[in-house]
Amino acid sequence: MFAAYAARIDPDQPLSGLELGDRPAPEARPGWSTVTVRAASLNHHDLWSLRGVGLSQDRLPMILGCDAAGVDQDGNEVVLHSVVGQSGHGVGPKEPRSILTERYQGTFAEQVTVPTWNVLPKPKELSFAEAACLPTAWLTAYRMLFTNAGVRPGDSVLVQGAGGGVATAAIVLGKAAGLRVFATSRDKAKRERAVELGALEAYEPGARLPQRVDAVIETVGAATWSHSVKSLRPGGTLVISGATSGDRPTHAELTRIFFLELKVVGSTMGSKDELEDLLAFCATTGVRPVIDEVLPLDRAREGFQRLESGDLFGKIVLTPTA
Numbered sequence: 001m002f003a004a005y006a007a008r009i010d011p012d013q014p015l016s017g018l019e020l021g022d023r024p025a026p027e028a029r030p031g032w033s034t035v036t037v038r039a040a041s042l043n044h045h046d047l048w049s050l051r052g053v054g055l056s057q058d059r060l061p062m063i064l065g066c067d068a069a070g071v072d073q074d075g076n077e078v079v080l081h082s083v084v085g086q087s088g089h090g091v092g093p094k095e096p097r098s099i100l101t102e103r104y105q106g107t108f109a110e111q112v113t114v115p116t117w118n119v120l121p122k123p124k125e126l127s128f129a130e131a132a133c134l135p136t137a138w139l140t141a142y143r144m145l146f147t148n149a150g151v152r153p154g155d156s157v158l159v160q161g162a163g164g165g166v167a168t169a170a171i172v173l174g175k176a177a178g179l180r181v182f183a184t185s186r187d188k189a190k191r192e193r194a195v196e197l198g199a200l201e202a203y204e205p206g207a208r209l210p211q212r213v214d215a216v217i218e219t220v221g222a223a224t225w226s227h228s229v230k231s232l233r234p235g236g237t238l239v240i241s242g243a244t245s246g247d248r249p250t251h252a253e254l255t256r257i258f259f260l261e262l263k264v265v266g267s268t269m270g271s272k273d274e275l276e277d278l279l280a281f282c283a284t285t286g287v288r289p290v291i292d293e294v295l296p297l298d299r300a301r302e303g304f305q306r307l308e309s310g311d312l313f314g315k316i317v318l319t320p321t322a
Helices: 044-050 128-132 134-148 165-176 188-197 225-230 254-259 272-285 297-309
Strands: 002-006 018-022 032-041 069-072 077-080 111-115 119-121 156-159 180-184 201-203 213-218 232-240 263-266 291-296 315-319
Touching (some): 002 297, 044 297, 069 128, 119 272, 128 291, 128 315, 134 165, 134 213, 134 232, 134 272, 156 165, 165 180, 165 188, 165 272, 213 225, 225 254, 291 297, 297 315
Parallel strands (some): 156 213, 213 232, 291 315
Antiparallel strands (some): 002 018, 032 069, 032 111, 032 315, 069 077, 077 119
């Protein structure tokens, strides 16, 4: 079957290890389900895998992709939860939690096999492309906002780095939940788009906000860390799920953190229950993922190039090549 896969690891030039071509179809195994992929979406996790983060050389070649929606062997339209081993179902009680493609072949292919526990019904209100955007970036944003930041309608939130998958999801979800959302981006067009999606205002990185916020959604890392900390009200919460600009900020702002009793919370992905809630939230409210572009799988390299350059707003979706 045709697939996009990591053939080599290169921390400096990750796309040099990306290959497109035939790979073996998944084999049936007890407690697992094979899904025919109708749509899969790109995440920064896929780029990090090509750099060797979370993916070791001895597991190559590895089909990339951790998000997908499709049809299972019984003809049901389904969405995949990307965290394998969370419950022990299909893997064993002592296997550590991992994200799909760290240990098991991924979704950038015609078919994928995952533990049956990881398969959820796709709401009829969502297209395959829309549903395929939810299990990583949108689930991450959902958990950051509603589980780890604990915000309520009327609270204020700063979302750093508008345009990325998680940041875009946080803006849309925050608006739908009645939050006052502020956003930042280096790009004027992305700032304008953020306001169109529901942000009250969008600013250049580091700009002073009109008020201190209850929570910050941080995925950029070193470049925005100091601004994130300084933008919080006393007792506020900074939730971080990524560090695309690096994980070593020049100023850690430790004095401000302890003096103002700020909370810093790490966040990774989300649970199966949270994904079910997110699917229901989108189905009932009309909220839909922001899709930048849909590409056939044989043009996956173009999608990876745009993801690496940051030249996108929302998600890039791959569909099986006709």
